[in-house]
Amino acid sequence: MFDFDFERFSDVKSTLDRLVHVRNCIAHGENSILPTQENIENFIDAVKQGIDILMDEIDIFLMQECYLYQQQA
Secondary structure: OOOOOOOHHHHHHHHHHHHHHHHHHHHOOOOOOOOOHHHHHHHHHHHHHHHHHHHHHHHHHOOHHHEEEEEEO
């Protein structure tokens, strides 16, 4: 719908996928996950980068007024 450039997320995608996996394991009661300080810092950095990219994509969407060209369902 927003036509974001998802290629821009390629540098953080694998780290975010690992974070989701860790989160799911913990949420489902697996207690063998012991993230290191380095992993936690990598996860935080990836989330920050992902948010920055997403905010930039939203900004581009709004600046180019792409919402005016969205087809009505």
